[in-house]
Amino acid sequence: MKTTLLTALFALVLIYSPNGIAKPVGITTSTLSVEVIHNGKPVVIQRSQDNKNTIASDYALTSRACPPFCIRPIKLAPGIETIGELEMIDYLVAASKPGSDILVIDSRTPDWVAKGTIPGSISIPWTLLKEDTSDPITIAGILSDRFGAIDEDELWNFSKVKTLVMFCNGMWCGQSPRNIMTLLKYGYPADKIKWYRGGMQNWHALGLTTVKGQEK
Amino acid sequence: MHRGEAVVIKRLQDPTHKLGDEYTLSSRPCPPRCIHPFSLGAGVETIGELELLDYLVAASEPNPAVLVIDSRTEDWTSKGIIPGSRIITWQTLKTDTSDPLTVMSLLEDDFNVDTSEALWDFSEAKTLVLLCNGIWCNQSPQNIKTLLKLGYPAGKIKWYRGGVQSWVQLGLPLVQP
DSSP: OHHHHHHHHHHHHHHHSTTTTOOOBOSSSSOSEEEEEETTEEEEEEBOOOTTOBOOGGGGBOOOOTTTSOOOOSOOSTTOEEEOHHHHHHHHHHHTSTTOSEEEEEOSOHHHHHHOBOTTOEEOOGGGTSTTTSOHHHHHHIIIIITOOEEETTEEEOTTOOEEEEEOSOTTOOHHHHHHHHHHHHTOOGGGEEEETTHHHHHHHTTBOOBOOOOO | OBTTBOOOOOOOOOTTOBOOGGGGBOOOOBTTSOOOOSOOSTTOEEEOHHHHHHHHHHHTSSSOSEEEEEOOOHHHHTTOBOTTOEEOOHHHHOTTTSOHHHHHHIIIIISOOBOSSSSOBOTTOOEEEEEOSOTTOOHHHHHHHHHHHTTOOGGGEEEETTHHHHHHHTTOOOBOO
16 A cells, blocks of 8 residues: 555656656757667667756766867868758658668767767777778778778778768867768768767767767 | 957867867757758858858958857857857847847948948858857858848858857867957
């Protein structure tokens, strides 16, 4: 009896708790959530529905040392489109379809990815695409096996490559920008590279869903 | 320059400093505080912090051709604004909460639009950089739409999408208005 009463009380508290009557937190006025595929499994992306939720403590830091964590410009290079969250979510949904020609890439090092990443992204640490920390065979392998470039005797054919949507920790992060510059140098078409400048920083600032990444 | 006095803009130097006050909140109700697209369209350029800094410096020169506008309401601006910006609350520029004379005098006196003829002349109009609370704030986007409707050239309107949220996130300073 006592437990039943407690359960009933608990249910009442739940219904009338601030969470229970919280105002909805949509992505846009018409979209509350979307479903994407992460590591082969469906994941729902939505914003935290707790109106009192605050940004994850790692991302509350304001003054990481610069250099190296300096503020990036709004545009990286001619032809490289900078995107925001809504465009990112569209790309994540598109990347989740079978045979998609879109790849959303988390360029951060595995220690960061392990703490949480954007659902629907894959991990390619920036050091693997950077010439002085990687090697030509690794880079060539990524270009051909992951991005769809065709190796034509010393020349790369980029006519069928995937659209890459790259991000790292945000406007103070140099990892995806560095990789994007390297890709441009190889001749990767600028209109097939998108940059989510806000990165994990803005994703967290908006309370959007993250998943624990796998270390690779 | 802020209210005639020189202000140095520099990031907080304490590497352990964390975001405080309201700007840690992640889940303000949407609607109305929904995520805005990266671009407002119609040729209005979205800018970031580095570009905003350039505009703030340009706006501080004598007879500036640039005006950086904080569109937020007083309850927000009273807590601090970006140095070099000027408060023009969004309701003042919104045609259904303001009145034609107020909007007209803003255009004429503050934005340097020549309204003496029936067809307004925007050739000497200032470049306006609008901002509000950030990615989830609708105030400056609404004002930008109004300005476009009034014929303001899209090339002379810039939007700092990150707003005060991104500004303080990077440890950049606010000043009392």
